[in-house]
Amino acid sequence: MAILSVEVLKKIIENVPEDYTVEYENQKTTAPLADKVEIDVSGKRIILKK
Numbered sequence: 001m002a003i004l005s006v007e008v009l010k011k012i013i014e015n016v017p018e019d020y021t022v023e024y025e026n027q028k029t030t031a032p033l034a035d036k037v038e039i040d041v042s043g044k045r046i047i048l049k050k
Helices: 006-014
Strands: 022-025 037-040 045-048
Touching: none
Parallel strands: 022 045
Antiparallel strands: 037 045
16 A cells, blocks of 8 residues: 655645545544545535545
8 A cells, every 4th residue: 555645635625625624533543544545425525545
């Protein structure tokens, strides 16, 4: 699995609609962000995966 780069993350964040939230799920640990992103259209949020 590739690690999500700052460059790619910036492109994702720049295109998120204003009424969406961006969330990161973890289990109380610090982990690098992976290239997996979940988009919850009905919940209006983007979830970054580790």
